[in-house]
Amino acid sequence: MPATQSSNPVAFQKCIGIECGATYSVDEVHVACPQCGDLLDVCYDWARATPPASLSQLEQAWARRSDPLEFSGVWRFRNLLPFASREQIVTVGEGQTLLQRSDSVADYVQLGSGRLFLQYEGMNPSGSFKDNGMSAAFTHARGVGATRAACASTGNTSASLAMYSATTRLMQSIIFIGSGKISYGKLSQALDYGALTIQIVGDFDDAMQRVQQVSRDLGIYLVNSVNPFRLEGQKTIMFRVLEALRWEVPDWIVVPGGNLGNSSAFGKAFAELRDLGLINRLPRLAVINAAGANTLYELFERRGLRWNGGRADMSIAQQYYAELDAAKRKASTLASAIEINRPVNLRKCLRALETCNGVVREVTDQEILDAKARVGAGGIGCEPASAASVAGAKRLRAEGIISESDRVVCILTGHQLKDPDVTVAYHSSDRERFERVLGQRGVTAAPFSNRPIAVANDLQEIIRAIEARR
Numbered sequence: 191m192p193a194t195q196s197s198n199p200v201a202f203q204k205c206i207g208i209e210c211g212a213t214y215s216v217d218e219v220h221v222a223c224p225q226c227g228d229l230l231d232v233c234y235d236w237a238r239a240t241p242p243a244s245l246s247q248l249e250q251a252w253a254r255r256s257d258p259l260e261f262s263g264v265w266r267f268r269n270l271l272p273f274a275s276r277e278q279i280v281t282v283g284e285g286q287t288l289l290q291r292s293d294s295v296a297d298y299v300q301l302g303s304g305r306l307f308l309q310y311e312g313m314n315p316s317g318s319f320k321d322n323g324m325s326a327a328f329t330h331a332r333g334v335g336a337t338r339a340a341c342a343s344t345g346n347t348s349a350s351l352a353m354y355s356a357t358t359r360l361m362q363s364i365i366f367i368g369s370g371k372i373s374y375g376k377l378s379q380a381l382d383y384g385a386l387t388i389q390i391v392g393d394f395d396d397a398m399q400r401v402q403q404v405s406r407d408l409g410i411y412l413v414n415s416v417n418p419f420r421l422e423g424q425k426t427i428m429f430r431v432l433e434a435l436r437w438e439v440p441d442w443i444v445v446p447g448g449n450l451g452n453s454s455a456f457g458k459a460f461a462e463l464r465d466l467g468l469i470n471r472l473p474r475l476a477v478i479n480a481a482g483a484n485t486l487y488e489l490f491e492r493r494g495l496r497w498n499g500g501r502a503d504m505s506i507a508q509q510y511y512a513e514l515d516a517a518k519r520k521a522s523t524l525a526s527a528i529e530i531n532r533p534v535n536l537r538k539c540l541r542a543l544e545t546c547n548g549v550v551r552e553v554t555d556q557e558i559l560d561a562k563a564r565v566g567a568g569g570i571g572c573e574p575a576s577a578a579s580v581a582g583a584k585r586l587r588a589e590g591i592i593s594e595s596d597r598v599v600c601i602l603t604g605h606q607l608k609d610p611d612v613t614v615a616y617h618s619s620d621r622e623r624f625e626r627v628l629g630q631r632g633v634t635a636a637p638f639s640n641r642p643i644a645v646a647n648d649l650q651e652i653i654r655a656i657e658a659r660r
């Protein structure tokens with residue numbers, strides 16, 4: 191039921207709590223339900239909207255690519271996220287991303303050839319999938335007249351916010367980061383784009399709590415993925431995957447899990463396509479945690495926490511968080527983008543896992559870096575967190591949960607150049623560097639390293655080194 195008195199007759203916000211279910215206009219700004227504190231969805235009264243009659247109908251936008259809204263990989267699907275007027279939409283050309291078949295990575299995962307695809311979201315303007323969501327959040331923020339936007343970040347959200355802020359000049363950007371917890375590639379973006387950068391003593395989970403308080407107190411628009419409009423933009427990653435597969439639903443979507451925004455958005459996308467009659471089957475969803483930041487894995491696979499039709503027993507999560515606090519255990523992984531112990535979208539992700547008959551796995555930093563090296567050797571490359579998807583697919587394949595003939599899409603969430611320190615340390619022949627960057631996190635070997643060869647500045651020796659590798 192849409193809220194009345196709204197500038198948009200189709201879209202409304204709705205609490206995901208089944209006992210609450212309160213609705214709000216899209217003109218309001220909330221990152222939690224004012225009545226019960228649960229997360230909000232953006233919902234649509236589809237009977238009053240104009241969703242496509244078939245998915246292939248969406249291809250008509252390709253002929254109109256000179257229009258920035260049709261060019262955008264987010265907004266050409268705007269009939270499936272109809273919360274904004276045309277004039278309100280913010281785009282910087284996000285979502286020109288690639289679904290690449292990779293037989294070399296299929297080999298690594300032990301899938302048949304032609305069965306593994308990499309959805310490379312590193313091709314977005316700020317180098318990560320976050321731009322999909324940020325264009326949607328900025329669109330909503332513009333609609334409600336926000337002048338300042340903030341986020342806490344492990345680096346990519348802040349790079350994206352800072353970029354949208356600098357390119358559109360619609361809002362000042364304020365970012366919160368934990369100390370020493372952000373790769374230089376990402377930090378350099380935020381600084382270059384001119385974001386007001388607040389580095390607090392603490393980690394991402396601390397920064398996340400603070401930014402929520404500060405945004406509330408100062409009335410600043412929050413663009414973390416608790417913002418339901420962010421997730422509307424991230425749904426389009428799945429629309430593009432389907433588009434690239436000529437609208438055939440794959441068997442598996444495998445995605446790294448941090449704050450669990452992506453997995454939540456993907457589940458919502460597929461539920462909506464199913465409800466609209468646009469697809470007739472759902473893919474299975476695999477969410478992959480780093481072992482050092484494995485809250486979802488612990489809760490879902492070990493302690494049996496389930497969405498349960500909306501009746502999730504959240505005391506299981508509270509108990510776990512209390513244990514983390516008592517043990518003073520902080521998230522710790524080289525995949526800094528997903529170094530998160532308190533995922534804000536936990537409940538929505540549980541819902542997505544139920545929708546898509548999902549599974550959760552954890553992978554070690556060693557598995558992540560080895561998978562990352564294989565992705566790189568296949569020619570695209572990604573940052574460490576992204577490779578968790580490939581490492582997770584490999585595990586699920588080894589367990590026989592993914593079968594050899596399944597069609598699997600791994601989401602590569604961020605660009606290879608986001609975190610060169612880890613990559614160079616993995617490939618380095620300098621043991622001291624290896625130990626300093628990787629050794630403390632339990633990475634002991636680099637079986638797929640491509641070591642640079644040190645040679646004297648001598649023509650014969652250089653020639654010998656090259657010829658030895660023929």
Ligand code: F0G
Pocket residue numbers: 318320342343344345346347348415446447448449450451452453527528573575576603604
């Ligand atoms: N991969 C990358 C490259 C990320 O930057 C993130 C999240 C994730 C995966 C996890 O996605 O939160 O939707 O489960 N980065 C956030 C940030 C937290 O601040 O940039 P998720």
